[in-house]
Amino acid sequence: MTSSPSTTLPEARSAVQTTRLPLATAAVWAVSAAIVGYALIFGGYAATIISFALIYAVFVSGLNVFMGLTAQVSFGQSAFAAIGGYSSAVLTTTYAWPPLAGMSAGLVFSLLAAWAIGFPTLRLKGHYLAMATLAIGLITYEIAVEWESVTQGYLGISGIPPLGIGPFEAVSDRQILVVLSVVVLVIAFAVKRIQHSRLGRSFAAVAGSEEAAATLGINVARTKLVSFLLAAGLASISGSLFVHVVGYVSPEVFGLHMVILAFSMVYIGGLGTVAGPLIGALIVSILPEVFRGMKDSQDLAYGIALILILIYAPKGIAGVAGAFDARRAA
Amino acid sequence: MSAILEVKNATRSFGGLVAVNDVSFSVPSRGVTAVIGPNGAGKTTLFNVIAGTISANGGTILLNGEDVTDFKPEAKAAKGLVRTFQLVKLFQDLTAAENVKVGFHLKTHGGLFAALFQPAWARAAERNSEKTAADLLDLVGLSKVAQTSASILPYGQQRLLEIARALACQPSILLLDEPAAGLNAEESERLARAIRRIAADGTAVLLIEHDMKLVMDIADDVVVLDYGRKIAHGTPDAVRNDPAVLAAYLG
Numbered sequence: 271m272t273s274s275p276s277t278t279l280p281e282a283r284s285a286v287q288t289t290r291l292p293l294a295t296a297a298v299w300a301v302s303a304a305i306v307g308y309a310l311i312f313g314g315y316a317a318t319i320i321s322f323a324l325i326y327a328v329f330v331s332g333l334n335v336f337m338g339l340t341a342q343v344s345f346g347q348s349a350f351a352a353i354g355g356y357s358s359a360v361l362t363t364t365y366a367w368p369p370l371a372g373m374s375a376g377l378v379f380s381l382l383a384a385w386a387i388g389f390p391t392l393r394l395k396g397h398y399l400a401m402a403t404l405a406i407g408l409i410t411y412e413i414a415v416e417w418e419s420v421t422q423g424y425l426g427i428s429g430i431p432p433l434g435i436g437p438f439e440a441v442s443d444r445q446i447l448v449v450l451s452v453v454v455l456v457i458a459f460a461v462k463r464i465q466h467s468r469l470g471r472s473f474a475a476v477a478g479s480e481e482a483a484a485t486l487g488i489n490v491a492r493t494k495l496v497s498f499l500l501a502a503g504l505a506s507i508s509g510s511l512f513v514h515v516v517g518y519v520s521p522e523v524f525g526l527h528m529v530i531l532a533f534s535m536v537y538i539g540g541l542g543t544v545a546g547p548l549i550g551a552l553i554v555s556i557l558p559e560v561f562r563g564m565k566d567s568q569d570l571a572y573g574i575a576l577i578l579i580l581i582y583a584p585k586g587i588a589g590v591a592g593a594f595d596a597r598r599a600a
Numbered sequence: 601m602s603a604i605l606e607v608k609n610a611t612r613s614f615g616g617l618v619a620v621n622d623v624s625f626s627v628p629s630r631g632v633t634a635v636i637g638p639n640g641a642g643k644t645t646l647f648n649v650i651a652g653t654i655s656a657n658g659g660t661i662l663l664n665g666e667d668v669t670d671f672k673p674e675a676k677a678a679k680g681l682v683r684t685f686q687l688v689k690l691f692q693d694l695t696a697a698e699n700v701k702v703g704f705h706l707k708t709h710g711g712l713f714a715a716l717f718q719p720a721w722a723r724a725a726e727r728n729s730e731k732t733a734a735d736l737l738d739l740v741g742l743s744k745v746a747q748t749s750a751s752i753l754p755y756g757q758q759r760l761l762e763i764a765r766a767l768a769c770q771p772s773i774l775l776l777d778e779p780a781a782g783l784n785a786e787e788s789e790r791l792a793r794a795i796r797r798i799a800a801d802g803t804a805v806l807l808i809e810h811d812m813k814l815v816m817d818i819a820d821d822v823v824v825l826d827y828g829r830k831i832a833h834g835t836p837d838a839v840r841n842d843p844a845v846l847a848a849y850l851g
C-alpha cells in the first residue's frame with residue numbers, strides 16, 4: 271500500500287559531489303605525522319612524551335565517540351583504563367599470560383563493567399550516567415588501593431612485560447612509537463567508518479535531538495549504550511597499552527587527572543572530529559615541554575596557551591580545519 | 601474506506617488545564633486530514649499524544665486496529681506512524697542528505713560490524729540510501745543543498761528537510777505539525793505539491809495547519825479543535841460554513 275517515493279519518481283538527480291581535497295584537515299594530519307616523525311628520529315625524551323601522547327589519543331578517541339559523536343557526558347572513563355591496565359598487569363605478571371590475551375581479558379571486564387553501569391542509568395532521563403561514572407572512577411581507584419592481594423596497593427605492580435605478539439616484542443622507543451602509531455591510525459580509520467555508517471548516524475541523531483531520533487524509530491537508550499561501550503573499550507585498551515609501555519602500574523596512574531587531561535585534549539583537538547583526539551593529545555602533551563624553560567610561570571603559560579586555542583578555535587583544531595574545508599567545498 | 605488511525609476519547613491535561621478534552625475522530629488510510637483551531641486549542645498536544653511523545657490521561661489510540669496507546673515513539677514509528685515537529689528538530693551536525701539517511705534507520709540494519717568492515721550488503725544498502733535520499737530531497741526541492749549542513753539551512757528549507765526525513769521511514773501515516781509555518785510563497789507551493797504527492801502515493805497525511813488556503817486546497821477532511829474539544833469535523837466546505845467554527849475563529 272505504501273510505496274517508496276524512489277519507485278515512483280521518474281529520475282534520480284543525485285547531489286553534486288565536490289571533489290576538492292580537504293586541505294586543512296590534511297594539514298592537521300601532516301602536522302601530527304611530523305611531530306611523531308620528530309620523535310621517531312630523535313628518540314629519547316621526545317619519544318617518551320609522544321608515546322604517552324599516543325596512548326592518550328587512544329583513550330581520547332573513546333571519549334570522543336561518546337562525547338563528540340553522541341553528545342553524552344562521562345567523568346569516569348579512567349575507571350575503564352584502570353580495569354584494562356590492572357587486568358593486563360596482573361595477568362601478564364602473576365599468571366604469565368601473553369600481552370594480547372591480558373589486554374583482551376581486560377577489554378571483556380571493562381565492557382561488562384560499562385554495561386552494568388550504562389544499562390540501568392542510560393534508560394533514565396537526566397544526568398544519571400554522568401553521576402554514576404564519577405562514582406565508578408572513584409570506586410575503581412579505591413579498589414586498586416585496597417585490594418592489595420591482587421593489586422599490591424600503593425606499591426603497584428612492576429615487571430610488566432613489553433608489548434608483543436609471540437616472539438615479536440616492542441622494546442625500544444622507536445618500536446613502541448611505531449606500534450602505538452599503528453594502533454592510533456587504525457582507531458582513527460575505524461572512527462571515520464563509524465561516522466559515515468548507520469550506527470554513526472544514529473549517534474549523531476541522538477546528539478542532535480533524542481525526541482526526533484525516537485520518532486524515526488531509533489532506540490535512544492540502546493544507542494547511547496553502544497557508544498558508551500565503545501568508549502569504555504578504547505579506554506581499556508589505552509590502559510593496557512600504558513602498563514606495557516611503562517612496565518609498571520599504580521593507582522595514581524588512572525586518577526581524576528587523567529580525565530581532566532583527556533577533556534582538554536578532546537576539546538583542543540576538536541570534539542566529534544576524526545583527527546581531533548590525535549592532534550589534541552599531541553598538542554596538550556607537548557605544550558608543557560615548550561614552556562618548561564619558563565620555570566615559575568610555566569603552568570600559567572600553559573594555561574594561557576590552552577585558553578587562546580579555545581578562543582580562536584572554539585571547535586578545536588581539527589574542528590576549525592573541517593569547517594574551513596567545508597566552506598571551500600561549498 | 602478503512603481507518604488507519606482511530607483516536608477515541610483522547611484526553612490530556614496539564615495541571616488544571618485540559619489541553620485535549622475527550623477528542624475522538626478517525627483518519628482514513630488514504631487522503632489528507634487537517635486539524636485546525638485557534639492558537640492554544642490543543643492541536644500540538646493532540647499530536648504528542650498520538651505519536652507517543654507524551655502520555656494520555658485517558659482515551660485510546662488505534663493504529664490499523666491495534667491498540668498502541670502506550671507505545672513509545674520508536675515503537676509507533678516501527679508500526680508506520682511518523683511525525684514532524686512544530687519547532688523543527690533536525691540533526692544539526694549532519695548534512696541534509698545525512699539527515700534523510702537517518703530516516704532509513706528502521707528500513708536498514710547493521711551496527712558496529714557493518715560500520716567497521718563494510719561488507720558488500722552494507723555497501724549496497726548505503727548506496728541505496730544515498731539514492732533514495734537524493735530522490736526524497738528532490739521531492740521537497742532541496743537537491744541543491746544535499747551536502748549542506750542542516751544547521752545553516754534557512755528555516756523554510758529546514759522544515760522541508762524534516763518532512764523528507766520523515767518520509768524516509770516510509771510511514772503509512774505521516775503527522776505534520778504546521779509544516780507551512782515560516783515558508784515563503786514558493787516553498788509553500790512546493791510543500792502543497794509534495795503533500796499531494798505523498799498522499800497520492802498512498803500515505804495517509806494528518807496535518808495541523810494555520811494557513812487556511814493550504815488546508816482548503818489539500819485537505820479532504822477537516823477536524824476543528826477549540827479549547828481542547830472537537831467542535832466540528834467534515835469536508836473543508838462544510839467546516840468553513842459551520843457556525844461553531846465561525847464563532848471560534850471570530851469570537
Ligand SMILES: Nc1ncnc2c1ncn2[C@@H]1O[C@H](COP(=O)(O)OP(=O)(O)O)[C@@H](O)[C@H]1O
Nearest residue numbers: 614617619637638639640641642643644645646
Ligand atoms: N508541556 C506543557 N505544560 C503545560 N501546558 C502546556 C504544555 N503543552 C501545552 N500546554 C498548554 O496546552 C494548551 C494547548 O497547547 P498546544 O497543544 O500547544 O496548542 P496548539 O498547538 O493548538 O497551539 C495551551 O494552553 C498550552 O499552554
Ligand SMILES: [Mg+2]
Nearest residue numbers: 643644645686
Ligand atoms: Mg501547536
